[in-house]
Amino acid sequence: LRVGHSGAEIKFDDVLADSYLFTRDDGLTIRLAHEPKFGEKTEPVRSWLYDHKPDIVLEATFADEFRLMWLFDAKYRIDNKSDDVEQDLVPADAIYQMHRYRDALVHIETSGEQTHKSRSVYGAYALYPGANDQNKCPADSRYSEAIDSIGIGAFPLLPSANGDNGCLWLKAFLQKQFAKDPVLTKAESVDRYL
Numbered sequence: 616l617r618v619g620h621s622g623a624e625i626k627f628d629d630v631l632a633d634s635y636l637f638t639r640d641d642g643l644t645i646r647l648a649h650e651p652k653f654g655e656k657t658e659p660v661r662s663w664l665y666d667h668k669p670d671i672v673l674e675a676t677f678a679d680e681f682r683l684m685w686l687f688d689a690k691y692r693i694d695n696k697s698d699d700v701e702q703d704l705v706p707a708d709a710i711y712q713m714h715r716y717r718d719a720l721v722h723i724e725t726s727g728e729q730t731h732k733s734r735s736v737y738g739a740y741a742l743y744p745g746a747n748d749q750n751k752c753p754a755d756s757r758y759s760e761a762i763d764s765i766g767i768g769a770f771p772l773l774p775s776a777n778g779d780n781g782c783l784w785l786k787a788f789l790q791k792q793f794a795k796d797p798v799l800t801k802a803e804s805v806d807r808y809l
Contacts, residue, residue, distance in 0.1 A: 650669070661721060705745070722734070743772065
């Protein structure tokens, strides 16, 4: 890990170096970083041509050393042109940005003289101020199929009086991703994470 100083500011080569770290007794490690900046010189995850700075990066390293990243980006508006009267939705450009984030960030691993590139972002999600009824099943979300199928979507996120109702769908999503003992079918066990 290399560190550079610029006045009172410290810059790490590893953009997730200054993140919150959570560990669990089964070997799961989660790093949570606020506004890390990925660019042409960042390691091991970088982007080409332009820098990318998602609001929240959640990186999970599982007991078998497999590593995945999820990106979350706060959007402070809803789609006021939508015909959906059941749910507040995020504007379409927010979903487009989630595609860009996921596709732009590439993990570079060098072993000897060979360089391997892989997509490190498993999913990218907009967080928006939707006043949706989250007491319904998360599958009732307009974004659930896209979240399950391609790892792109959005979660409504609002404070609530009891402190929980405004984030139930996001909470269910995270619990599913990090279940201690996931029940897997034979087909799922082959691609446990992907």
